[in-house]
Amino acid sequence: MKRRKFVIEIKNKKECCGCTACSSICPKKCIDMKEDNEGFIYPNVNVIECIDCKLCEQVCPMTKKRENEKGIPESILARDVRDKVLLTGTSGSVFTSIMEYVLQKDGVVYGVIVDEEKVVKHIRVDSQNDNRISKIPCSKYVRSEIRDIFPKIKEDLTSGKLVCFSGVPCQVEGLKSYLNRDYKNLLTIDVICRGNPSPLFLGKYVEYLEKKYKSKIVDVRFRNKTFGYHSGTMKVVFGNGKVYFGSARTNYFLKAFFSDLCSRPSCYECNFKHIQHKSDLTLYDGWHASELANIEDDDRGYTNIIIQSNKGKEILDGLKTLKKYPIDTLKAVELDGIMVENSVEWNDKRERFFDNINNENIEEHCLKFMKISLKDKFIEKMKRIYYIRKFNG
Secondary structure, three states, rough: HHHHHHHHHHOOOOHHOOOOOHHHHHOOEEEEEOOOOOOOEEEEEOOOOOOOOHHHHHHHOOOOOOOOOOOOOOOOEEEEEHHHHHHHHOOOOOHHHHHHHHOOOOOEEEEEEOOOOOOOEEEEOOOOOOOOOOOOOOOOOOOEEEOHHHHHHHHHHHHOOOOEEOOHHHHHHHHHHHOOOOOEEEEEEEEEOOEEEEEHHHHHHHHHHHHHHHHOEEEEEEEEEOOOHHOOOOEEEEEEOEEEEOOOOOOOOHHHHHHOOOOOOOHHHHOOOOOHHHHHHHHEEEOOOOHHHHOOOOOOOOOOEOOHHHHHHHHOOOOOOOEEEOOOOOHHHHHHHHHHHHOOOOOOOOHHHHHOOOOHHHHHHHHHOOOOEEEEEHEEEEEEEHHHHHEEE
């Protein structure tokens, strides 16, 4: 009993990535994922219903030893050839082509959106007519709500449907561990992340913006290309027609994220920082396209892709809407992929950042932990003027 309680109660929160594999596999459905005071979910067991089968312990991807991997996988640099798709997506908008491929084969896509309540969550899409599709390919700098997705994926796989699942590496490994077997009809895509920021913090930031702009938010893009791919600008659209733009220089949410103040504890000692992943394809930003592929960087975005399996390679080869360039994997990781192999460092201010987050005005709260200088504000203003003149003569 003590051993079971120790595992499920998670005394050290760095040991749980919140993938939901444990709650999904429980035959008695006696494990709930509950939010803590920082907005992250952790397993909570009903010990009365528990039959001590230990499946939850066995399925946890955080406790599994990594297999000895051999060789360095191939990589390519890619982008969508369609201007509209490229400009509305993140990086090279590669995932749009993958989604289209799967849906054209009557398959199912599981990806992440920001819903109408500004909750970042995984959804199931099985039709190209679903108006939520356009929201999936864009970056979301928040831990996604995954809840009951794994059992749904298993149902689709068992029925023979082609299934594509996209998530961060710990979510993909959680899914693979939950399924506990290879499926020929499963395509997994993981996206390299810096960390998974708190949904609670996002909610507080949304409340702050809606109060400031006196209108509900109708769309959020964590990475928008209005001021170029390299600018990394958040775009927020309000119901009253107003639009907010802000980069990590002046945007409180982005600045907290890139200051490593607000991510899940396990992200600071991530178990999944390796070149070789259990996914079929690994995606991350292509910041140095000109150096990697000897091509012009037009500031519209590219995606680095590590090809982790033959299945991933075969699907990429069949995507005619992508322009692809073979690149050196180790060079790409060195230039663009520091987060492929490294976790972010623990910020000593992090615990204090969350201590009073519910009790203070979020703007005042953030300014206690990060500085926004006059220089930052000036650069942000001049950036807008530059792009307005560049594209409007």
